Amino acid sequence: MKTELDGANTFFEMEVCVMKGKKKPAPMHPERVLQFGDGVFLRGFVDWMLHHMNEQGLFRGQAVVVQPFAEGSADEINEQNGMYTLLHRGICDGRTVDEAELIGSIRRAINPYSDYKAFLHCALNPDLRFIVSDTSPEGIVFTEDDHFTDFPPSSFPAKLTVFLYKRFKTYHGKASKTFVILPCEQIDRNGDVLKQTVLRYARKWHLEQEFVWWIGHNEFVNTVADRLVTGYPQDEIKELTHRIGYVDHLINTAEPFHQWIIETANPRLPAELPLAQAGLNAVWTNQLTPYHTRKVRILDGMQTILTLTAFLCGKQTMKQGMDDSLLAAFVHKVLSEEIIPSLDPELAASEATKAYADLVPERLANPLLQRQLHRLVNHAVAQFRRSVLPSLLEFRKRHQYPPALLCFSLAALILLYKGTALDNERLAARRATEVFIVEEETDHVATFRDFWSAYEGTPASACQLVSRVLKHEPFWGMSLANTDGLAAQISTSLVLMINKGIPEALWLALQGKPAIAEA
CATH class of the missing domain: 3.40.50.720 (NAD(P)-binding Rossmann-like Domain)
Structure with a gap:
C-alpha cells in the first residue's frame, strides 16, 4: 500500500x-x-x-x-x-x-x-x-x-x-x-x-x-x-x-x-x-505495417518468449532472465535464426530492422526496470498468439519445417498452464505458479486443467495433450492441428522439460538435439 x-x-x-x-x-x-x-x-x-x-x-x-x-x-x-x-x-x-x-x-x-x-x-x-x-x-x-x-x-x-x-x-x-x-x-x-x-x-x-x-x-x-x-x-x-x-x-x-x-x-x-x-x-x-510487424514480432515476441522460459526456470525478473547465460543464448538464437528469418525478406534485411533488433536484448535486460515475471506471464496465451505465433507459422510456411526454439516456447506455455510444480525441482515454483493462476482468465485455466488431467506421463499422452491444445481454436483464432510437424516438435520439447527440467531441455534445444529418445 x-x-x-x-x-x-x-x-x-x-x-x-x-x-x-x-x-x-x-x-x-x-x-x-x-x-x-x-x-x-x-x-x-x-x-x-x-x-x-x-x-x-x-x-x-x-x-x-x-x-x-x-x-x-x-x-x-x-x-x-x-x-x-x-x-x-x-x-x-x-x-x-x-x-x-x-x-x-x-x-x-x-x-x-x-x-x-x-x-x-x-x-x-x-x-x-x-x-x-x-x-x-x-x-x-x-x-x-x-x-x-x-x-x-x-x-x-x-x-x-x-x-x-x-x-x-x-x-x-x-x-x-x-x-x-x-x-x-x-x-x-x-x-x-x-x-x-x-x-x-x-x-x-x-x-x-x-x-x-x-x-x-x-x-x-x-x-x-x-x-x-x-x-x-x-x-x-x-x-x-x-x-x-x-x-x-x-x-x-x-x-x-x-x-x-x-x-x-x-x-x-x-x-x-x-x-x-x-x-x-x-x-x-504512410505505411505503418512494417513498423508494426517489427515491433510486435521482435520486441513483444522476444519479451513473451523470455518471460515464459525465465519464469519456468525460477527467475523473478526479466533482468535475472537476461543475466542467465543459457537464457541469453536462447534469446539471441531465437531472434537471429527464427524470428528475423520469418519476416518479409526486405524488412528482415533492412538496416532499420537490424538496428532495432540489436537494441532489444539491452532493453529487456534494463538493470533499473525491475520487471516482475509473475506479472508478465498473465494472459500468456493472448500474448503468444499476438506476438509469437505469426513468426512460428510464417517460419514453418517459408522453410517447410517447424522452428525448434519457437516450438520450445510454445511447449513452455503449455507447461506454464499446468498450474502446479512438477517433481523436478528445476521447474517453476509452486507458489509463483499459483499466483499466476489466480490472476489469469479462468476459461483458459479451466481448459488447460482439463487437458492436463488426461496426461499419463508418457510421450504418447504428451503428444495427445499438445494436439488438443493446438486444435483449440479459442486459444489461437484457428486450429493448428494440421500444421505439419508442429505437434511432434512441441511434444518433444514438452517431454524433455518434464523429464530433464527446463535448463537441460533448453540446452539440448540450443544444440539442436531435442530427440524424444533422449528423454
Missing part, C-alpha cells in the same frame, strides 16, 4: 520543493487532448510527450484524462493536480540513465462512472482537438450489451461514440470540429479497428446518417506506441521519496527508449502535433 513517509513533503507542497530546485511547475494550458486511459503507459508515453512539447512552447495544451473503468486513478490524479514524477531508467548510448522528471501535462481527470455529465461536457470544448487512448489489451471491442442510454456505456468505443455524437450535435455537424484520434492499444491497425467499432455502434443505435457521415471526417490514425513503462516502483519507494523530496502516489517509471509511429496522409498533422520538432522520436509514415 502506498503511504506517506516520515520526513517527506506531501504532494501539495511539491510546488515549493520544485521552485527551490531547478524549475517551476508547468503553466496551465487549454484542454486540447481527451485521454481515455488513466494507466501508467499513457502517463509514461503520451503525457510525457505533451509535457516536452509544452516545455518548448510548441503545443500549449493539456490533457483531460477519462478513467475507463469504475475503479481507477482519477481521484489520485486530481489530488495531485494532474502532476506526477516520471523516472527515466536504463541504458542509453552506453551510459546509465536514472533521472526524475516532474510532468505537468494533465489538467484534470474525470470518472464517468461518478460524473458522466462532466465527461460529456468536454465535447463542448472548442479547444479540444486530439483524442488518445490506451484502455486495455482488449480495449477496442464491440459489446452488444452497451446502449446509447447507458450512464455510461461500459466499453471505451461505446463511450467514444456517445462523446462524438455529443460533439456532432453541439456543433451541428461542422467538419471543423472533428478530432484527430490516436489510439495506442497494442493491436494491428488500431485506428481502423476503432473507427469501424464506432461506426458499428452508431448503426446499432440507429443514430442519424448525417452523424455516420460526420464520423468519417474525424481522422482515426493507426499508430504503434513503443516504450517499456513499468509504473509505480513499489520496492524502492521509500528511497525514491527521500531522493525527490516529496510523496508522489503516481510516480511512474519508463525506459529511455521511446518511439511513436503514426500513419497519416494528412500533411498538416505533423505541424499540429509537433513531436519531432520537440526532439521526440516520432515517425510519420
